[in-house]
Amino acid sequence: VTVSVLYWKRSPPSPPPTITMSMFKPLKIGAIEAPNRFFMAPLTRCRATEDGHVPTDMMVEHYAQRASAGLIIAEATMVQDGHSAFLSEPGVYSPEQVAAWRKVTDAVHAKGGRIFLQIWHGGRACVPINTGIDTTVAPSAIRIELHGVQPEFNKTGEKIDYTTPRALETEEVPQVVAHFVAAAKNAMAAGFDGVEIHGANGYLLDQFWRASSNQRTDRYGGSIENRQRLTLEVVDAVAAAIGADRVGIRLSPLNSYNGMQDPEPEKITELMCAELQKRGIAFVHVMRGDFFKQQQGDVVAAARRGFKGPIVANMFYTPEEAEEQVASGLVDAVAFGTKFLANPDLPERVKAGSPLNEADPKTFYTRGAEGYTDYPAM
Template identity: 45%
Template sequence: MTQNKTQTLLTPIKVGSLTLPNRLVMAPLTRARAGITHVPNAMMAEYYSQRASAGLIMTECSMVAADASAFIGEGGIFNDDTVAGWKQVTDAVHAKGGRIIMQIWHPGRAAHSGINNVQPISSAAVAIPDETHTLKGKLPYEVPRVLAESEMPGIVELFRKAAERAKAAGFDGVQIHGAHGYLVDQFLRDSHNNRTDGYGGTLEKRARLLLEVTDAAISVFGAGGVSIRISPIVPFNHMSDSNPKALVEYVAKEMSKRNIAFFELRHDQWDRPEELELAKIAREHFKGVLMLNGGFDQASGEAAVAEGRADAIVYGKLFIANPDLVERFASGAALNPLDMKTLYGGNAHGYTDYPVLEAAAA
């Protein structure tokens, strides 16, 4: 849906079942403030509600199963307690007129038995060649257990139930995390899928889990409440694909058929030539709302929307440091610097205490 030159980041847009007042979208950002219970709390409700002026908020990746933690303190969506915790968040955001969807996620081989007490699972028996933080200290990633084809319906059901719980918690929709080398991406990209069954080999088979999970979420929210994120050339978690252009084209076409709310393309850096090419392919083959994410500032985001290369821009670090990012973009105010030391875990410092314009001017 190519836009004309009158569109800017501060104009409204219809996205699935929602109407956004602007095109600044808050990225899913792991902040690890839920503790070892994975139950969202009042501090998290304050954090998200502070950013309610965003056109749309996406939550941090949220665990679809109790034994699917990769960050120790991320939020979960796997039982009644996590539903109740997230209900605090959605109520707080909605009370300020905001819109919020949940990113549902399974880490696959990026998990660790030192956190979950079970061997991680994946599409193939290959460990991430790196270390991770666990409850037992920093340890090498483990070789994951290969999921049998017969287990795949159960994985899809985990996502369906997570979508049901997200709906019960008051979310406006869900996003399927198919990026950054987590479970869905471990099937999608061929660097980590050497399977020869119904979930490996051809691109169509590698994308099967993503499509089945998307369909499961649609069965709960309807297509207008579902979105996906993929990152075809982002190398995080030691991932790559031999033909990212074909991957984007196929996924974009399949999601267009499903008429999902939006498609988020997560770039390593948006202005790299190969990333620009992927964005063009997504734009051509996905007929709905396209969101781009990856290193945009205000000027480059405005240009992408004005030129029709994207319909909205997803911002991460800028929203962490600037709860009132929309207002700052609108007024041309200076932006708060980001404190990298407080990104993960900890308390309110570096989480809910970034100043807004009125306080900054006082």
């Protein structure tokens, strides 16, 4: 059920931000040039079809409205049928999905925009009751216990527990890599300018990377080098398939969402980013905080020590702080989530000093146009 009155209609807008010009400078990011440093972060919004996970015309309108972003990173998109963590999330593994995504990319490009697709496997965070798979998979048979599956994300309509996953066999791991490669190729066929590999927020690649969810004793577990191996294998294979200059990756070394912890977040970030530097990918996208504020550390600085290419930072930024960090050279761009959700013309609003709409959390995951395509531009 959607809410009849949007939050931005009930509450006063945020005061207009005041920034200088660094955020409006173009940025070479791999094979493309972003016209500004206001990137749109990938946001799960549950607006694809429930059966088939096909992008809808509503999604075409939503992304086209936000084409003035320096780069749109479209939402987490399934690389393998059945392995979804949410209802009505899109995939990119079927011809029907590819054709529907082409409508999105055509609409964004027609407005002069640039768009990458975030490709993603949920691992143990997937919900079998939604798709009928027998079991979820993960590096180790460790269930998510920090929180359950919220009512809006499963077919029961009630909060339920996550299932205990099955640990992937060593010989199965190349199949995971192959799914990411196929998804990347399909994304390019659908007209995307590149892909962002989802290595964050407690999903499959992150589950291998961080210690709390990985108790393996094979070449994919134990040392930091072993735990980051799968992610780097995916990066290498995807880069070989579509070009390293069209590949980015998202990391969340501090985020405890989906029951994630690591005792050395800054160390694993610097080591991972040093390996990514060798590969010459387009960008590294770093989430700097923790949804639950359980872990702390300066992971953006750690990423910069390891990676000398474009760093995109995310989480809880104001336009003013984004300007400060871009001007200092600590980061090269900032990805905004809820601010782009509520302000389709975010760069123009900031440049004009116009007040910002406030986002309405009640419509984040509802299925309709309300709270999705009806936030006003200036």
